Amino acid sequence: MSDSSINLDELRQRIDQLDGDILRLISERADCAQKVAHVKLAHDKDAVFYRPEREAQVLRRIMSLNQGPLDSEEMARLFREIMSACLALEQPIKVAYLGPEGTFTQQAALKHFGESAISLPMAAIDEVFREVEAGAVNYGVVPVENSTEGVVNHTLDTFMDSSIHICGEVVLRIHHHLLISDTTRRDKISRIYSHPQSFGQCRKWLDAHYPHAERVPVSSNAEAAKLVKTEWHSAAIAGDMAAKLYGLERIADKIEDRPDNSTRFLIIGNQQVPMAGEDKTSIVVAMRNQPGALHDLLEPFHRHKIDLTRIETRPSRTGVWNYVFFIDFKGHVDEPRVAAVLEEVKLRASELRVLGSYPQGVL
Numbered sequence: 001m002s003d004s005s006i007n008l009d010e011l012r013q014r015i016d017q018l019d020g021d022i023l024r025l026i027s028e029r030a031d032c033a034q035k036v037a038h039v040k041l042a043h044d045k046d047a048v049f050y051r052p053e054r055e056a057q058v059l060r061r062i063m064s065l066n067q068g069p070l071d072s073e074e075m076a077r078l079f080r081e082i083m084s085a086c087l088a089l090e091q092p093i094k095v096a097y098l099g100p101e102g103t104f105t106q107q108a109a110l111k112h113f114g115e116s117a118i119s120l121p122m123a124a125i126d127e128v129f130r131e132v133e134a135g136a137v138n139y140g141v142v143p144v145e146n147s148t149e150g151v152v153n154h155t156l157d158t159f160m161d162s163s164i165h166i167c168g169e170v171v172l173r174i175h176h177h178l179l180i181s182d183t184t185r186r187d188k189i190s191r192i193y194s195h196p197q198s199f200g201q202c203r204k205w206l207d208a209h210y211p212h213a214e215r216v217p218v219s220s221n222a223e224a225a226k227l228v229k230t231e232w233h234s235a236a237i238a239g240d241m242a243a244k245l246y247g248l249e250r251i252a253d254k255i256e257d258r259p260d261n262s263t264r265f266l267i268i269g270n271q272q273v274p275m276a277g278e279d280k281t282s283i284v285v286a287m288r289n290q291p292g293a294l295h296d297l298l299e300p301f302h303r304h305k306i307d308l309t310r311i312e313t314r315p316s317r318t319g320v321w322n323y324v325f326f327i328d329f330k331g332h333v334d335e336p337r338v339a340a341v342l343e344e345v346k347l348r349a350s351e352l353r354v355l356g357s358y359p360q361g362v363l
């Protein structure tokens with residue numbers, strides 16, 4: 001036996017030993033989570049099992065303890081899955097997302113809740129809201145803004161008619177690929193299907209590589225991938241999940257014009273989330289139509305040194321809501337300085353609603 005094979009055997013024995021230890025520790029952890037569930041139920045028969053603030057703390061702690069060789073994000077992803085399985089033991093979590101299957105929103109849902117969550121596709125954003133409001137699912141996931149294409153107006157508009165809370169956020173790096181099926185003639189591609197936002201995100205690449213192909217907008221990237229299965233002269237722009245789901249081949253990878261192309265998704269639910277330590281708050285404010293309204297609204301944030309991360313204006317759909325602003329800022333409503341700012345804003349606005357305070361996306 002050569003030296004290298006002795007080493008290999010020894011190393012594999014060590015790995016077997018470690019796997020046994022990891023297995024025992026994960027089982028012990030799962031046992032603890034089950035006990036946590038009993039404690040929660042003993043206090044409240046309608047106990048809430050999913051705790052976004054605790055999950056964010058667990059993942060941040062793992063990332064700060066990690067010393068390699070795996071990188072911290074990779075390590076956090078492994079713990080994400082362990083926690084997801086532990087939560088499923090407490091209560092299987094149902095999550096509605098903007099479908100169909102294979103969309104980036106499904107990818108975001110799984111990134112946030114882990115693979116043990118039961119994810120259910122919905123045909124439209126308002127359907128995701130409705131399912132959560134009706135209690136048919138525990139949580140929902142909807143896209144809210146893309147770094148290249150901007151805000152998803154439909155999501156913001158739906159918040160105006162809903163009493164739902166934001167419980168979390170997740171940011172997903174969006175990589176688009178050009179996909180074909182096994183029957184596609186790759187030298188004869190004359191039609192490309194995708195979602196309008198994805199066409200927007202890959203405009204320059206398409207102009208350079210397929211200037212003459214017809215660009216056909218469809219309701220989702222997954223739908224685009226599905227259509228390509230049956231057409232020999234068509235391709236689709238979609239992500240990894242859709243490619244795998246429909247067994248398509250990637251003939252060009254990462255064709256988005258901006259390498260940092262990412263989409264932010266919101267987790268919506270019926271629960272208010274306690275402070276995690278690094279939180280964000282989203283509010284919607286209606287101001288009367290008068291000069292200086294926006295300045296009046298923002299001035300208290302500036303004075304209390306609160307960091308705004310986003311502000312969007314949407315047309316009001318009722319008489320009362322003249323100007324409607326969606327504002328995100330760092331901090332939690334339970335922090336005194338945030339509570340003070342909101343008190344001031346309330347005096348200046350015709351309407352103020354806190355959509356939610358929630359942990360800043362960790363992964």
Ligand SMILES: O=C(O)C(=O)C[C@]1(C(=O)O)C=C[C@@H](O)C=C1
Pocket residue numbers: 033036037049050051052054055058082083084086087090
């Ligand atoms: O700490 C809790 O409340 C738990 O239920 C345990 C646990 C975990 O596995 O760490 C599981 C699910 C919750 O969402 C948060 C954390």
